[in-house]
Amino acid sequence: MKQVLIGLGALFAILVIVLLVRTFTFGGAPANVQQVDLPEPPAISAEEAAQNLSRAIQFRTITLSSGDPRPGQEGPWLELQAWLEETYPAFHAAATKETVPGGYTLLYTWEGSDASLDPILLMAHQDVVPVNIGTEGDWTGAPFAGEIVDGYVYGRGAMDDKGSLVALMEALDALAEDGFAPRRTILLQLGHDEEVSGSGAKAGIALLKSRGITPIMALDEGFMVVEDNPVTGGTLGLIGVAEKGYVTVRLTALAEGGHSSAPPKDSATVRLSRALVALDDNQMEADLSKAPTSDMIKVVSQEMGFVNRMAIANQWLLGGLVEGGFAASPQGNAMIRTTTAPTMLIGSAKENVLAQRATAMVNFRIHPNNTVEDVLEHVRDVTSDIEGIEIEVGGDGISSEPSPVSSTENRAYGVLAAVASEISDGAPATPALVIGATDARYASDITKDVYRFAPSVVGPADLAGFHGTNERLSVENMGRLARSYAQIVMVMDAPD
Secondary structure, three states: OHHHHHHHHHHHHHHHHHHHHHHHHOOOOOOOOOOOOOOOOOOOOHHHHHHHHHHHHOOOOEOOOOOOOOOOOOHHHHHHHHHHHHHOHHHHHHOEEEEOOOOOOEEEEEOOOOOOOOOEEEEEEOOEOOOOOOOHHHOOOOOOOOOEEOOEEEOOOOOOOHHHHHHHHHHHHHHHHOOOOOOOOEEEEEEOOOOOOOHHHHHHHHHHHHOOOOOOEEEEEEEEEEOOOOOOOOOEEEEEEEEOEEEEEEEEEEOOOEEOOOOOOOOHHHHHHHHHHHHHHOOOOOOOOOOOHHHHHHHHHOOOOHHHHHHHHOHHHHHHHHHHHHHOOHHHHHHHOOEEEEEEEEOOOOOOEEOOEEEEEEEEEEOOOOOHHHHHHHHHHHOOOOOOEEEEEOHHHOEEOOOOOOOOOOHHHHHHHHHHHHHOOOOOEEEEEEOOOOOHHHHOOOOOOEEEEEEEEEOHHHHHOOOOOOOEEEHHHHHHHHHHHHHHHHHHOOOO
16 A cells, blocks of 8 residues: 555656646747848927828728628728828829729739848728727717827727728838838729628738739738737737638428417427537637637746646646636637627517517637637537428528738748837737637738737727727827838738
């Protein structure tokens, strides 16, 4: 017995040593991130940039559904584009502008002097989401007035995405006015309908592909530097290296209808409810072992307390705790798995009539570990024991696979990490998965290095206005965005 106890004690000691060694040696930035020295860009006034954002917000480029703007409703887009040409004359003199066929997406080309260098592609979008009816009075600054209050520009599109659009124009105009002569061609694409389908961006990328253009990188909106972030509680630069895919599945439960005075035991509505509960109870598997989630975990572990860091470093033993910690918040859960979100329900036309067809729309945001077909197979498996359930792709058949994961070992990621560090006074930067959809998803057709990062520093109050009430962007952030975009262009202009 004594020898058994000694053996168990030795095994326990070895386990403790393994746990501690792995804990203290785990984590850090992704391997082989290039170190980049950021140049000093031309002077750009944050206040003037904010005033220009204010003006851009006043153009009501609202999209509601695929196909917007409808014929006769394109006025705000044309007015915005005319204003851009008037406000940024140096860039418009240096670059050629074309309208992508089939819409109002703009494509600018600032030709570089060395045709052997692949271009850089910068992206933003002109359209905005609507404001919920009845909430206009809840705004600090009216949603389409572009008012500047206490150092913030308020209005729909301030963050999504006219802040980036205006800042890109500020940066490129300042570079042109300063005499910057690019060796590498600079492409700027401004989509017109990102909020509803991104058909303009898709057409723009297809146009570039038809010309054989393969950018060295593409940069669009996505993440920012986030203060008081939900992962570490501190400041963290999140650089989107991939984004989730998208599919909506239509579930239809079939049964006999009839009068509600004599209801059957297993009506269509009950069957549909059982299917939805089954999907909610049986989420798709999480996987923390692959990039970008695995890289993000290594970075954030450095900012965590000992217990959390030990769990992350020893997932072979404590993986369930780590997954549970991420899954505890909606944002964390979305980072580690394909999410399941029932969104629309349709049943009977009258309260005393049994539905013959009860329908639900379930939206899935697809993790890079999965595919659209994986999602459909999952839905079939989970609902297979429920009678009378039909499954098909819904939402007008729109779906997209998750994007490829872009590299963290090239100059493009290195400059974005350097910019994130500079604007955040040295906060860590990490590759991350964008849980929404951006126009950047189309750029993967022409370049393997696609990034989603707007160089700004935001907190919870700023993020709360995203697609909501009091969307805003600080004057200081307008300066950061414009300065950083100019630095990115200058660094990426060097030969390969």
